[in-house]
Amino acid sequence: MAKAFKEALESGKFVITAEVGPPKGVDIEEMKHHIELLKDKVDGLNVTDNQSSVMRISTLPVCRLIQEAGGEPILQMTCRDKNRLALQSELLGAYILGITNVLSLTGDYVTVGDHVDAKPVFDLDSVLLLETIKGLEEGKDCAGNELTGEGRPTFCKGAIVTPEANPIEPQLLKFEKKIKAGAEFIQTQAIYDLDNFKKFMEYARQFDVKIMAGIVLLVSAGMAKYMNANVPGIFVPKDLIDEMASAEKGKALAKGIEIAGRMIKTLKDENICDGVHIMAIGKEGKVPDILAAAGLA
Amino acid sequence: MIVAERKPFEEIKAMIEGCKKVLIVGCGECVSVCMAGGEKEVQILASQLRLAFEEEGKKLEAGETTLERQCDKEYLEEIKDKVDDYDAVISMACGAGVQFLAEMYDSKPVYPALNTQFIGVAEREGEWSERCRACSDCVLAETGGICPVAICPKGLLNGPCGGTNDGKCELSKEKDCAWTLIYNRLDKLGKLDNIRKIFPAKKYSVQTTPGRRIHEAFKEKE
Numbered sequence A: 001m002a003k004a005f006k007e008a009l010e011s012g013k014f015v016i017t018a019e020v021g022p023p024k025g026v027d028i029e030e031m032k033h034h035i036e037l038l039k040d041k042v043d044g045l046n047v048t049d050n051q052s053s054v055m056r057i058s059t060l061p062v063c064r065l066i067q068e069a070g071g072e073p074i075l076q077m078t079c080r081d082k083n084r085l086a087l088q089s090e091l092l093g094a095y096i097l098g099i100t101n102v103l104s105l106t107g108d109y110v111t112v113g114d115h116v117d118a119k120p121v122f123d124l125d126s127v128l129l130l131e132t133i134k135g136l137e138e139g140k141d142c143a144g145n146e147l148t149g150e151g152r153p154t155f156c157k158g159a160i161v162t163p164e165a166n167p168i169e170p171q172l173l174k175f176e177k178k179i180k181a182g183a184e185f186i187q188t189q190a191i192y193d194l195d196n197f198k199k200f201m202e203y204a205r206q207f208d209v210k211i212m213a214g215i216v217l218l219v220s221a222g223m224a225k226y227m228n229a230n231v232p233g234i235f236v237p238k239d240l241i242d243e244m245a246s247a248e249k250g251k252a253l254a255k256g257i258e259i260a261g262r263m264i265k266t267l268k269d270e271n272i273c274d275g276v277h278i279m280a281i282g283k284e285g286k287v288p289d290i291l292a293a294a295g296l297a
Numbered sequence B: 001m002i003v004a005e006r007k008p009f010e011e012i013k014a015m016i017e018g019c020k021k022v023l024i025v026g027c028g029e030c031v032s033v034c035m036a037g038g039e040k041e042v043q044i045l046a047s048q049l050r051l052a053f054e055e056e057g058k059k060l061e062a063g064e065t066t067l068e069r070q071c072d073k074e075y076l077e078e079i080k081d082k083v084d085d086y087d088a089v090i091s092m093a094c095g096a097g098v099q100f101l102a103e104m105y106d107s108k109p110v111y112p113a114l115n116t117q118f119i120g121v122a123e124r125e126g127e128w129s130e131r132c133r134a135c136s137d138c139v140l141a142e143t144g145g146i147c148p149v150a151i152c153p154k155g156l157l158n159g160p161c162g163g164t165n166d167g168k169c170e171l172s173k174e175k176d177c178a179w180t181l182i183y184n185r186l187d188k189l190g191k192l193d194n195i196r197k198i199f200p201a202k203k204y205s206v207q208t209t210p211g212r213r214i215h216e217a218f219k220e221k222e
């Protein structure tokens, strides 16, 4: 059984998390298969929250499924779809189910997804959500009202950072606010340029927070070029694109797995950061192969 | 000023379906400046409507008038004697003006000819940009005179999201990221400490809906 995520973080071991994307619809067979496949191989499984503003199954019940399967869920929470009441009641609800790992996110804007006419909420932001969680832990909701009864919830609070953001300075300012607001762990946006990432880590090491590098599996040279052109905060260096392009026909995915594995191995062996968060978007079944390529399986 | 744009012609035409006489009322303030509902736009809409009715073998008498502004009763009263002659009134003011006109002449159908968009500024001739959401709790003192509520689509108060792309907003390569602008401005002013502190969640309670304000000097009279 997966060790509790918080324990893993505090143990000082190289922490590994992966991601489960709830489907748009009620057929959860594939998702359950991925949960089964990954739950014992990673320290935590993030459950994405209407990822890319596309309506899907909500996060909490999926976290529950992971828990029932013996895994360790990490509840992603964006500020896009819920106001402060809904966010807090969801947090309390998560806690009573024993779901205590929470990743605070702002959330993509509504118009990038499949409900372009929906009302965007953004009542809180990722920093204020962290502060709100801290408040609940101290027995107060974000309006200052006392929680009733015995006991207080406790959470393991996370946030994200985009080390390749341009410009980087405002991003780092916010990163520091997230730590001030109580973030205990940070999962980064996908990184590919390890030299850049090392520079980021030299800066980030001054803070008391665990940093997990975001690893997004490359499936083709085209995908890398597409991300460079279209996904803010992602930069795939040319040598990696060339390496992907050099793969024989039909072997690009294997090459992507090899690259991801190699990056993870370097991050771990050189003690660059505290762990990795693997996003194998649509290829969750390949995470064990990535771990094997990293010598971690 | 308040920025608006005219509704599609077909939509306006459909509103006055069956009317024989309509009075088109322009507004001489914001919507005149942003070339949506001033005297000239009243003329254009009137001619377009007459022509369209004529093409369908119908006749439309379209009266034209443009008031100083439509958000003041004093000016709205100027059309008191005219309104009765018409089947309907088309207001080319912002949404506030349309409502005030409809309230004063509540036995006449009053239709809006504009879509009211935002509070903004004239960037250059013919181009306006949004600058304020009238949030009732202005933070511009801290943010270097750049509004995170109106210029960041997410209204983020504590710094940028992860979507900033070369200083542009994740929504569009045409739009500057509010937080890049704020950071650069405060950097220039040597006041980055302003945004190092955590801004509390916005107080939506101060945005009473519907809003109403009475000037101190007039309170007793109310």
Ligand code: SF4
Residues within 6 Å of the ligand: B131, B132, B133, B134, B135, B136, B137, B138, B139, B140, B147, B148, B149, B150
């Ligand atoms: S903070 Fe922005 S929206 Fe609020 S009053 Fe100031 S300029 Fe307007």
Ligand code: SF4
Residues within 6 Å of the ligand: A109, B151, B152, B153, B154, B155, B156, B159, B160, B161, B162, B163, B164, B165, B168, B169, B170, B171, B176, B177, B178, B179, B180
């Ligand atoms: S990119 Fe900048 S302006 Fe756009 S939503 Fe994010 S923080 Fe706001």
